[in-house]
Amino acid sequence: MSSRPRTLYQKIWDDHVVESRDDGTAIIYIDRHLVHEVTSPQAFEALRLAGRPVRRPELTLAVPDHNLPTTARRDANGGKIPIEDPQSAQQLAALEKNAPEFGIRYIGDADAEQGIVHVVGPEQGFSLPGTTIVCGDSHTASHGGLGALAFGIGTSEVEHVLATQTLLLQQSKSMEVRVEGKIGPGVTAKDIIMHIIGVIGAAGGTGHVIEYRGPVFEAMSVEERLTVCNMSIEGGARAGLIAADETTFRYLKGRPMAPKGDAWDKALAYWKTLQSDPGAEFDTSIVIDAAAIAPSVTWGTSPEDVLQITGVVPAPESFADENKQTAAAKSLEYMGLTPGTPLTDIPVENVFIGSCTNSRIEDLRAAAEVLKGRRKADNVRWAIVVPGSGLVKAMAEDEGLDQIFIEAGFEWREPGCSACLGMNPDKVPPGERCASTSNRNFVGRQGPGARTHLVSPAMAAAAAVKGRLTDVREL
Amino acid sequence: MDKLTQVDGKAIPFGAKNVDTDIIIPAKWLKTITREGLGKGAFETLREDPDNIFDTPENQGAPILLAGDNFGCGSSREHAAWALGDLGIRAVIAPSYSDIFSGNAVKNGILPVVLPQEAVDRLMAVARGGDPIHIDLEAQTVTTEFQDRFTFEIDPFRKHCLMGGLDEVSLTLESSEAIDSFESRRAAAQGWISAGTNI
Numbered sequence: 001m002s003s004r005p006r007t008l009y010q011k012i013w014d015d016h017v018v019e020s021r022d023d024g025t026a027i028i029y030i031d032r033h034l035v036h037e038v039t040s041p042q043a044f045e046a047l048r049l050a051g052r053p054v055r056r057p058e059l060t061l062a063v064p065d066h067n068l069p070t071t072a073r074r075d076a077n078g079g080k081i082p083i084e085d086p087q088s089a090q091q092l093a094a095l096e097k098n099a100p101e102f103g104i105r106y107i108g109d110a111d112a113e114q115g116i117v118h119v120v121g122p123e124q125g126f127s128l129p130g131t132t133i134v135c136g137d138s139h140t141a142s143h144g145g146l147g148a149l150a151f152g153i154g155t156s157e158v159e160h161v162l163a164t165q166t167l168l169l170q171q172s173k174s175m176e177v178r179v180e181g182k183i184g185p186g187v188t189a190k191d192i193i194m195h196i197i198g199v200i201g202a203a204g205g206t207g208h209v210i211e212y213r214g215p216v217f218e219a220m221s222v223e224e225r226l227t228v229c230n231m232s233i234e235g236g237a238r239a240g241l242i243a244a245d246e247t248t249f250r251y252l253k254g255r256p257m258a259p260k261g262d263a264w265d266k267a268l269a270y271w272k273t274l275q276s277d278p279g280a281e282f283d284t285s286i287v288i289d290a291a292a293i294a295p296s297v298t299w300g301t302s303p304e305d306v307l308q309i310t311g312v313v314p315a316p317e318s319f320a321d322e323n324k325q326t327a328a329a330k331s332l333e334y335m336g337l338t339p340g341t342p343l344t345d346i347p348v349e350n351v352f353i354g355s356c357t358n359s360r361i362e363d364l365r366a367a368a369e370v371l372k373g374r375r376k377a378d379n380v381r382w383a384i385v386v387p388g389s390g391l392v393k394a395m396a397e398d399e400g401l402d403q404i405f406i407e408a409g410f411e412w413r414e415p416g417c418s419a420c421l422g423m424n425p426d427k428v429p430p431g432e433r434c435a436s437t438s439n440r441n442f443v444g445r446q447g448p449g450a451r452t453h454l455v456s457p458a459m460a461a462a463a464a465v466k467g468r469l470t471d472v473r474e475l
Numbered sequence: 476m477d478k479l480t481q482v483d484g485k486a487i488p489f490g491a492k493n494v495d496t497d498i499i500i501p502a503k504w505l506k507t508i509t510r511e512g513l514g515k516g517a518f519e520t521l522r523e524d525p526d527n528i529f530d531t532p533e534n535q536g537a538p539i540l541l542a543g544d545n546f547g548c549g550s551s552r553e554h555a556a557w558a559l560g561d562l563g564i565r566a567v568i569a570p571s572y573s574d575i576f577s578g579n580a581v582k583n584g585i586l587p588v589v590l591p592q593e594a595v596d597r598l599m600a601v602a603r604g605g606d607p608i609h610i611d612l613e614a615q616t617v618t619t620e621f622q623d624r625f626t627f628e629i630d631p632f633r634k635h636c637l638m639g640g641l642d643e644v645s646l647t648l649e650s651s652e653a654i655d656s657f658e659s660r661r662a663a664a665q666g667w668i669s670a671g672t673n674i
Contacts, residue, residue, distance in 0.1 A: 019653045023632075027650055029657055031668050041508035042553075052644070056658075058671035087506040094508045105672040131668060155553055156582050156643070164647045166654060257674050259667035267667050 005277035007174050008243050009209045012149040012274070016132050018166055027166045031131035032148075033060040034117040035104070035158070037067055037095040038423070039136030043159035044098040055165045057103035061126050064092050064109050065116045066423045070386050070413035073110045080110075088424065102162070115389025115415040118142040118356035122226060123389055125255025129244035129271040134161055139356045139439065140239075141232040145225030146252070147244030147274055149209070152233065172238065173283035175208040176276075179216040181290035186473040188366065189224035190358060190437070190456035191296045192216070197235040198296075198306040199288060205237030208284060211276060212242045216290060222251040223362040230357045231439050234303035243275040295472050297343055298441045298454040300331035305441070307343060309459070309471045315339035334443055335451050336431070343469050346453070350434035351376070351383040351464040352446070353410075353457055355420035358437035359388030363457040364396045367437075368404040370461035370475055376409035377467025383410045384426065386418040408464065422447045435463035476584040478640035482566040482610040485537035488602040489528055490595070492543030496555040496576065499547065505554055510583075513554055514561030529562070539608055541599055542569040544592070547576025556583040566610050568595060568617065581633045582642055586612060594625045612638055 006014070018027040040062075047054065054060065067088035075081055083089040092109065099106035107113045113120060118139055121127035129147035134140060136158045143150035157167055177196055197204075210232050217225065225242045232240025249268060252258045259267045294308035305328070307314070316328040316339070332339065337346070353359070353367050364387065376383050385405045387393035393415055396402055402412045419426040420438035422445075428434040430449025437460050441452040453469060462470040504516040521527050528534060540559070546569040547555060556579040559567070566586040577587040588610060590598075594617070598608055601619045609618045612634060617625045636646065647654075662669045 018657045019650050027647060027653065029654070029661070032671070042510045042557075045509045045511075050644075055654075056671070058673040059669075061672055090508055091506065126672065128668070156579075160644050160647065163644045164654065165658075166647055168643060168647060257672060259670075259674070263667035263670075266665070270665065 005279040005281070007276045007280045007282060008147070008211055008241060008274055009149065009172075009174050010280070012130055012132065013171060015130070016149075025168055025170050028132060028169045029166050030134055030161050031059060032121070032127060032133040033161050034121055034126075034133070034135035034137075034140070035060055035062040035095070035099070036117050036135070036137065037064045037091045039155050040098065040158055041091060041094045042155050043136075043162055044094070044102065046159045047102065047162060052163050054102040054104060054162045058105070059165060060104045060162065061107070061121070061124070062095055062099040062104050063107040063114060063117055063120050064095055065114075065415075066417045066421070067092055068109055068414070068416040069424050070384070070416050070418050070426055073414060084425070112390040112394065115387070115392065116356045116359065116417055118226070118230065119359060119388030119392065119415075122146055122222065122251075123255070123391055125252055125258030128252065128258065128267070129248060130274045134167070138233045139230055141237070142226050142230035142356055144229035144232065144239055144241035145222060145227075146248055147241060147271070149239055149241060150229075151239040172209045173207050175205060175210045175237065175284040175286065176282040177210055177212050177286045177288065178214040179288045179290050179293070180214065183216060183290050184294065186295045186458070186471075187293050188295075188456040188458060189220060189227040192293055193228045193231045194296045194298070194303070194306045194454065195293045196286075196288060197231060197303050200235050200286060202234060202302050202304040203236040205232060205235040205240075208237050210235070210237045210240040211282070212240060213276070217242050218245065220247075221362060222248055223360045226360065227357055227363075231303070234439055244271050295456065295459055297459065297469055298452070299335065299337060299343065300328060301334055301441055301443050302327070302331070303439070303441060303454065305331060306454075309343055309469065311343055313337045313339050313341040313343065344471060345468065347379060347433065347468045348435045348453065348463050349379060349381045349432045350428050351380055351410075351460050352386070352419040352428075352434055352436040352438065353384070353460050354386030354388070354413075354418050355436075355438035356388065356417070357439045358457050359386060359392065359415075361392050361395050363437065364392065364401050365399070367457040367461040368401040370458050370472060371408040371410070371465065372404050374408055374465045376464040379467040380409070380464050381432075383408075383464050384413055384419065385410050386413045386426070387415050389415050410464070419446055421445060422450075428452070435460045435469060476640045476642045476645070479565060479584055479586055479637045480612055482538050482586065484539065484607050485534060485605075486539035486541050486568070486598065486602040486608045487528055487534045487537045488599045489540055489542050490599055493545045493548055494542055495548050496552050499555040500552065500558040504558070505552060507554075510557040511561060513558035514563070517558035517562045533605060536563045538563060538565040539610070540564050540567045541595055541602060542567055543595070544570045546572050546587075547580070548573040553579045553583070556580045556585055560585055568598060568608075568610075570595060581636060584637065584640070586610065586637055588617060588627050588629075590617065590625050590627055597623060
């Protein structure tokens with residue numbers, strides 16, 4: 001082993017090499033695998049056809065999230081309420097059958113622990129610092145907030161992990177992102193990551209693993225770090241991570257699947273070695289001025305189309321790049337926006353608070369703080385809160401947050417992915433706008449023709465109160 | 476996965492360029508829970524035409540598909556390869572492919588043969604005449620019963636996978652001992668990681 005200073009990414013990589021190959025690829029051991037109902041059925045089917053078992057069932061955790069309705073799942077007698085869409089029902093039934101058949105721990109649709117895989121993993125202590133974590137879902141990057149190397153994979157790779165507990169990988173380049181200076185009022189982790197994506201672009205992190213470094217990220221809670229790492233993929237990076245520290249250790253201690261007793265002490269000693277060494281070199285370094293970050297909102301159909309809420313809708317010709325000009329013109333047409341319009345003049349008919357980006361307890365607290373004693377505007381037709389897990393929901397109810405949301409005119413729903421991608425019945429109608437705490441503002445993402453404006457939970461709450469995109473600092 | 480050393484038989488003279496994965500398998504088929512049965516959805520929009528090339532009696536069950544440049548462009552859906560396989564296709568012959576599609580094809584035991592447009596044109600004529608085409612993967616040749624003989628290039632790793640009937644899973648399982656010893660070291664030094672949901 002060379003004594004050359006190593007990045008955190010390099011350390012995790014080195015600790016997971018099973019076998020290096022001449023062509024630069026390596027067999028990398030996978031410590032944690034999360035499975036949901038959409039990208040797993042064919043992987044299980046392939047194992048069945050080949051007569052292969054799951055190599056290490058205890059390293060995989062299965063939980064349904066994408067297709068589940070966020071309305072009640074059990075009737076008054078505890079009976080299962082049938083799911084209307086037969087294909088959704090079929091995918092859910094497949095996971096419910098596959099997981100136990102292959103010896104995998106399954107969290108059921110109505111269990112208290114059920115939720116979005118990326119909320120459940122950290123919450124259960126299944127996701128741990130220094131581990132490799134994969135899931136057939138691009139937002140697996142979230143778990144990097146615990147100092148893990150976490151990334152999304154395709155269905156064949158899901159099968160590969162189930163069968164071998166490894167992946168054949170080529171090492172990525174490394175990128176460090178630092179935010180220097182003091183964060184201003186009203187600026188949240190969501191605003192910071194959206195701003196970063198605006199700076200580096202939606203393909204800026206392609207081929208890289210990002211490490212977010214420096215005091216701004218060190219001062220964040222684990223929930224905030226999960227939000228930052230979650231959207232690494234919107235910046236093109238398959239993974240993003242933040243070194244584990246005392247904040248991480250405090251968060252994990254006592255969680256159901258976190259190590260205990262002597263094992264905890266051993267784990268802690270190991271985790272404390274997992275930072276980038278002084279002098280470690282990154283292939284790319286980005287420094288961002290904290291003073292340039294304000295509460296933010298997207299105006300277009302790419303996550304890089306982000307502006308401070310005090311801005312105006314940009315004109316396509318304001319972009320230097322010709323391709324971007326064309327893309328911006330298309331985006332504005334889809335979004336029904338006119339250049340020069342102040343962003344705070346854009347009305348919204350829908351507000352969605354949820355998704356693997358912003359559905360944890362701190363997100364709900366931030367939104368509730370804005371909504372306390374207020375009500376949604378009359379032009380806001382549909383406002384829903386979808387907690388990230390049953391445990392988040394219960395905690396919020398203990399704190400009385402559900403009552404604040406309900407009194408403000410929001411619907412208080414069951415956990416799941418919901419209107420982030422509308423695979424379940426929660427969709428934004430064509431032509432309508434949604435202030436959304438999710439991660440993608442793609443064409444048709446929240447439903448055919450839906451117009452998405454990505455914002456933080458506090459900004460979503462502010463938009464609900466005013467019935468238009470709003471600078472939360474004014475409330 | 477079945478071993479693929481030779482593909483012999485009828486070829487469908489399709490020939491179209493820029494065939495995207497939406498054409499190969501439309502989005503509505505993606506909510507399925509198995510890889511099988513997607514042949515029904517393969518080229519669905521084209522097959523609405525009763526005289527389409529895929530459903531004529533002479534082309535039913537043909538193992539080879541002839542196509543134009545940039546075959547399989549568009550989305551990454553592995554369903555495209557699954558659909559072709561279910562239709563009975565074991566090899567495609569075209570001047571070029573999207574990277575993602577050709578990777579998915581090999582992972583699913585389908586050989587993507589790259590030949591220049593002139594060669595594809597000649598094979599189209601042979602196929603239209605109802606005569607068979609022979610592909611020999613080991614020799615890397617495509618031949619006909621009319622003395623045609625074309626050679627093609629293929630990545631040695633892909634060739635190895637196809638000829639051995641090896642999917643990536645099988646290949647990695649060749650390193651089972653290395654995985655075993657990694658796991659033993661891990662269990663001894665960091666049992667808390669190995670415990671997983673069994674903690």
